[in-house]
Amino acid sequence: MARGVGDLRSLLEAYMRTKLTALTIGETLLVPINGVMEPLSFSVTALEPSAAVDIVDTDLSVDIIHADQGPILNHSATSHNSASGSELVPGVSIDVSVSEEQTKPFLFNFPAKVNTIDVILSCVEGDASLVASCLVQSPSVVDNTWLDFSAPSRKQKRLRISRDQLLPLGSSAVHVSVVGFTTVCRASISVEPDSTLEDKVEVEIKPSSPVSEDGLRLCVNCGSNVPTARFDMHRIVCERHNVKCTRCTSIFKRGSDEAERHWHCELCNASGDTGDSAKHLYFFHTPASCTCGTKHSPFASIAELAEHRRTRCPERLIECRYCHNVEPQGPASEDAVDIMDGLSAHESYCGNRTIECIKCKANVRIRQVHVHMQVHQMREQVARENMVPCANKECSKERATNPLGLCVSCFGPFYTGQHDPDNHKLLKRLARALHTQLTRGCDSKSCRNSMCATGLQNIGSGTGSPVLPLSQTEAAALMVPILKAFAPLSTLLRPSIDYAKIDLHLCKQP
DSSP: OOOOSSOHHHHHHHHHHHHOSEEETTOEEEEOOTTOSSOEEEEOOOOSSSSEEEOTTOOOOOOOOOTTSOOOOOTTSOOOOTTTOEEOOTTOOEEEEEETTOEEEEEEEOOTTOSEEEEEEEEEESOEEEEEESSOSSOOSSSOSEEEOOOTTOOEEEEEEEHHHHGGGTOOEEEEEEEEOSSEEEEEEEEEETOOOOOOOOOOOOOSOSBOTTSEEEOTTTOOEEEGGGHHHHHHHHHHHEEEOSSSSOEEETTOHHHHHEEEOSSSSOEEEGGGHHHHHHHHSSOBOOTTOOTTOSBSSHHHHHHHHHTTOTTOEEEOTTTOOEEEOOSOOOOHHHHHHTOOHHHHHHHTOEEEOTTTOOEEEGGGHHHHHHHHHHHHHHHHHTOOBOSBTTOOSBOOSSTTOOOHHHHGGGOOOSOOTTOHHHHHHHHHHHHHHHHTOOOOTTOOOTTSHHHHHHHHHHHTOOOOOOOHHHHHHHHHHHHHHHGGGGSSSOOOOOGGGOOBOOOOOO
């Protein structure tokens, strides 16, 4: 069994739910893993409730023991295999050489205290594209999350990846690929934290009027504002030395190589160097089909195919929010609830499995567990709001059914199995407990009970005025009102007692 491939239990359960109908002891299961060449091997050593079971529409519980009793990595472990490629370290540049359509994979872990990372590819010779993904271990020009298809004239390719983009994916590992476009491409790749983009911003100047309000005139050839007094001379020199593209606002020196190599795509509004045309036509005007067999295939371009593979494609890899495995998302769900919840076909299937609620033992769909637990919380809140409190003012628990109106914890020291129909013995135990509490205390350093000798001493020491212990007479005087309030318990009529009006303060028993 291979190690470090994520959550093995969830992976195995997902494979058995979708690929198997029965299990027998001694059977060997070969579970394929996305991005791993060799499948994982599992041997069935024990089954309950019998040696052969039917697992169709059955909730499974799996225990995994490694063959050599070694530790099995959990989901947070990072898998390093041949598909992951070399590891990129922030601030360190790595030389890379690729041929046409060759893919060179790399891997880097997003630093903990960095919000933004720039992946930079600087082409020295030839041209290549830069793509990256969190879930695809070897990204390509069609399977990726971030991409840069910029023209060969732009030697530096750049991907900006922020931590906010990684949070929904639940991963800090980013897989990067350099995909060659020319016959030979030599470049260097690096990752830079919190770098600043230095891209030039092109501003298109649209002359609304050839004459400006501050004594300047706008040259329609180069787009510059020229003083009116020198405008005629500027126009003669400008038209002699500069030439303006008839399709865009680009200005070139007349007869220069840059002007000769200026190019416009006949199929769209793209422009650039003539050397950019081949890559532009390949990525943006070459029809491409998806292996998923969608009705929208073939797409008008590879760029549209890449957008389809990133969003709607059934073969797009996602990390399931329920089983946490990387699986194809499947076809778009037609169920209204799934659409509102943003669930893919796999997540809809996975979320409809049931588990047992730890509180009420009911079978609940996994996708509805959070709602089910909110119902429990609401019921508990309503129960607390309607709760009748314990008669002991030092307690906040719910009142139980007993003559003193105490909770289960407070009434415990007064309970006895002796026959006491008129509650005389119960009232004697209450009187004894109150007397002991008032004269001796409970010996608790945290006690602040005003009806306890220890509590009175703690309160007095906190204020700087020591309190003397109560005498027997003083203790009896404090006990009398409480015992009189409980006196109706010993009568035959047993009238109802208003426990809220009884000022009963009992210390908690250790």
